[in-house]
Amino acid sequence: MSAVLDVVLSSAFLAAVLRIATPYLLAAFGGLVAERAGISNIALEGQMLAAACMGALVAGYSGSVALGALCGVALAVLLGLLLAALRLELGADAIIAGIGLNLLASGGTAYAVYTLLDDKGGTSGLKSGSLPTVTLPGVESIPLVGDVLSGQNMITWLAFLAAPLVAWLFYRTRFGFHLRAVGETPDAAESVGIPVRRVQYTGLALSGALAGAAGVFLSMGYVSFFVRDMTAGRGFIALAAVFLGGLRPWGVFLAALGFGAAEALAVQLGTLDVPPQLVSTIPYAMTLVALALYAWRRKRRGLAGGVAASL
Amino acid sequence: MTTAPTTRVEREDRREYRATRRRDLAVDLSMTLATILAALAIGFLVMLLTGNDPVQAYEAMLTGPLDRSFRVGRWLEDATTLTLLGLSVAIPFRARQISLGAESQVYAGALAAATVAIFLPLPPVAAVVVPMVAAATAGAGMGFVPGAMKARLGANEIVATLMLNAIVVRVYDYLVNGPLKEPGSSAVHSKSIQQDSVLTPLTEWFGIPLGRANVGLFLMLLTAVALWLLITRTPLGYRIRMTGSNPDFAEYGGIRVPRAIEWSFVIGGAVAGLAGAHLVQGVYGRLEPGLAGSLAFEGIVVALLARNNPLVVVVAGLFYSYLRAGGDIMEQQTDVGTEIVVVIQAVIVLLVTAQALPDLLKRRIARRQRRQPIQGDAR
Numbered sequence: 001m002s003a004v005l006d007v008v009l010s011s012a013f014l015a016a017v018l019r020i021a022t023p024y025l026l027a028a029f030g031g032l033v034a035e036r037a038g039i040s041n042i043a044l045e046g047q048m049l050a051a052a053c054m055g056a057l058v059a060g061y062s063g064s065v066a067l068g069a070l071c072g073v074a075l076a077v078l079l080g081l082l083l084a085a086l087r088l089e090l091g092a093d094a095i096i097a098g099i100g101l102n103l104l105a106s107g108g109t110a111y112a113v114y115t116l117l118d119d120k121g122g123t124s125g126l127k128s129g130s131l132p133t134v135t136l137p138g139v140e141s142i143p144l145v146g147d148v149l150s151g152q153n154m155i156t157w158l159a160f161l162a163a164p165l166v167a168w169l170f171y172r173t174r175f176g177f178h179l180r181a182v183g184e185t186p187d188a189a190e191s192v193g194i195p196v197r198r199v200q201y202t203g204l205a206l207s208g209a210l211a212g213a214a215g216v217f218l219s220m221g222y223v224s225f226f227v228r229d230m231t232a233g234r235g236f237i238a239l240a241a242v243f244l245g246g247l248r249p250w251g252v253f254l255a256a257l258g259f260g261a262a263e264a265l266a267v268q269l270g271t272l273d274v275p276p277q278l279v280s281t282i283p284y285a286m287t288l289v290a291l292a293l294y295a296w297r298r299k300r301r302g303l304a305g306g307v308a309a310s311l
Numbered sequence: 312m313t314t315a316p317t318t319r320v321e322r323e324d325r326r327e328y329r330a331t332r333r334r335d336l337a338v339d340l341s342m343t344l345a346t347i348l349a350a351l352a353i354g355f356l357v358m359l360l361t362g363n364d365p366v367q368a369y370e371a372m373l374t375g376p377l378d379r380s381f382r383v384g385r386w387l388e389d390a391t392t393l394t395l396l397g398l399s400v401a402i403p404f405r406a407r408q409i410s411l412g413a414e415s416q417v418y419a420g421a422l423a424a425a426t427v428a429i430f431l432p433l434p435p436v437a438a439v440v441v442p443m444v445a446a447a448t449a450g451a452g453m454g455f456v457p458g459a460m461k462a463r464l465g466a467n468e469i470v471a472t473l474m475l476n477a478i479v480v481r482v483y484d485y486l487v488n489g490p491l492k493e494p495g496s497s498a499v500h501s502k503s504i505q506q507d508s509v510l511t512p513l514t515e516w517f518g519i520p521l522g523r524a525n526v527g528l529f530l531m532l533l534t535a536v537a538l539w540l541l542i543t544r545t546p547l548g549y550r551i552r553m554t555g556s557n558p559d560f561a562e563y564g565g566i567r568v569p570r571a572i573e574w575s576f577v578i579g580g581a582v583a584g585l586a587g588a589h590l591v592q593g594v595y596g597r598l599e600p601g602l603a604g605s606l607a608f609e610g611i612v613v614a615l616l617a618r619n620n621p622l623v624v625v626v627a628g629l630f631y632s633y634l635r636a637g638g639d640i641m642e643q644q645t646d647v648g649t650e651i652v653v654v655i656q657a658v659i660v661l662l663v664t665a666q667a668l669p670d671l672l673k674r675r676i677a678r679r680q681r682r683q684p685i686q687g688d689a690r
Binding site for chain 1: 473485488653
């Protein structure tokens with residue numbers, strides 16, 4: 001047990017938690033914004049994947065990391081708008097349309113990489129580089145904290161800043177108020193003159209941007225190339241964090257951070273002669289139990305018809 | 312079952328109802344065809360824009376699977392698994408439950424079938440049947456968990472099934488790499504199942520080489536018919552359909568909606584479990600890593616394309632597997648990546664879910680024929 005404690009309290013481990021939690025945090029906030037706007041964004045996975053691929057390809061061919069990241073995020077925003085259009089203009093089921101977009105991203109990225117680079121696996125043959133890391137002056141000298149924070153990718157900083165930003169957006173701005181009203185009861189929002197469609201389009205675009213940032217981090221921060229299906233279900237885990245966090249910014253923050261910590265722990269425990277596959281089931285099992293408990297509590301409070309049950 | 316129509320009004324009513332149904336079916340079929348053609352056209356454009364030769368590619372894709380008998384076998388074997396998985400999601404979809412749990416169910420089924428077929432000595436016929444029953448039971452159990460969570464607690468079934476998938480896939484991976492791995496083998500797979508448990512290959516029946524296609528094909532067809540009867544001709548099927556079309560009304564009409572939801576998950580799970588048994592007893596003869604590939608998610612596409620009608624799922628499954636098989640052949644013969652098939656598949660999903668299109672069309676036709684607006688439109 002003490003071996004585990006040593007690992008958990010080391011600065012390398014804590015730094016790994018921040019790094020691993022980054023895509024979960026950003027994608028989960030993306031899911032949160034969409035969910036609160038009243039359109040479930042199950043396409044987070046595809047948006048991340050498309051952004052990761054686009055980012056690495058553009059950065060590799062143009063030589064500009066910034067341009068790559070921008071194009072990656074822009075593509076994810078487009079996919080978010082497409083999802084909103086399918087839902088709002090064509091009456092599509094958001095979940096099924098999301099599944100379609102995920103397929104499109106999975107097939108489209110693999111097809112693009114194979115067509116451009118003649119490689120089935122990814123873009124490792126293309127030099128695309130990483131986004132810069134950020135070290136705050138002075139922080140480095142603080143014991144433990146300095147080692148944990150310094151040298152983290154700029155998107156990791158962005159991911160942690162996103163929590164207060166999203167909370168501020170939701171509860172302190174006019175747009176946030178409209179967004180929550182639209183997600184709660186679109187008819188009532190409409191009747192008091194809130195432009196429902198515009199708010200939902202904006203929300204889905206923002207959701208895509210956040211998922212896109214998560215994707216760009218994967219191919220231009222976590223590693224510096226795109227690998228086929230490299231999101232590996234992170235979008236779905238982020239979606240679970242949205243519900244586990246009770247659809248509130250700080251709750252989602254804690255849930256996503258928890259997934260990051262559990263995964264980092266699984267990686268560490270893998271070195272301690274425990275089957276890594278079994279350790280890595282822990283966060284999912286925890287979510288399943290939490291989901292049941294959460295639903296049970298809601299039901300006891302007589303709120304079973306609420307957001308969690310409405311899907 | 313129904314009494315013969317007596318009055319003139321009744322007869323006219325019935326005639327009109329049948330005409331509406333025929334019209335809807337015709338529109339459904341033509342929409343499905345149009346969807347497929349539109350998706351293929353978009354695939355054509357994508358290939359053209361990416362500098363490939365779409366005519367050559369489509370020729371390889373659309374004629375390839377039929378030009379040798381073993382390729383036909385490859386297609387039928389793939390279609391068997393895929394259709395079973397499509398059927399497995401069509402049932403909960405009928406109750407409007409977005410179950411994405413086919414992956415956990417197919418792996419649980421494969422594990423159960425393989426464990427029984429490897430370790431439990433059984434007399435000849437039982438050796439085939441018992442592993443399948445075990446697989447269906449395991450799959451049903453995997454369906455029951457999210458089903459009960461949704462029905463009894465109102466827990467989100469999408470999250471529950473996704474989490475269960477993640478867990479079962481990892482446990483499966485652990486078992487194949489660990490306790491169930493064939494001792495002394497350098498490659499990762501389980502021991503082979505006993506010979507008596509193997510589903511008879513079609514090659515033995517027809518005397519031409521049909522690869523790994525096996526009698527599971529007929530089992531799949533039987534399952535589809537059974538599910539169609541269940542959905543359209545039994546009280547449980549009625550409850551599931553009513554729950555799907557309007558849960559409040561179903562509840563009001565005395566249907567216990569939570570029970571119907573639970574059953575839809577359990578039945579779907581059992582069918583996905585059978586797909587796992589087919590993979591083990593018919594296709595691979597043992598457990599291999601990543602046995603089901605992306606088939607579980609592609610089953611969703613098949614169910615959607617068939618609008619969750621079990622008989623149409625068979626057609627959609629055969630069609631979709633044909634594209635899959637053709638995609639592989641296309642990649643061998645041309646420079647075009649087989650992933651274009653996934654893109655085409657995605658376009659199909661997006662077009663199918665754009666519900667407003669066929670509904671608009673149906674309503675317009677109905678209006679033109681009746682020359683009278685429909686009162687109290689449901690939407």
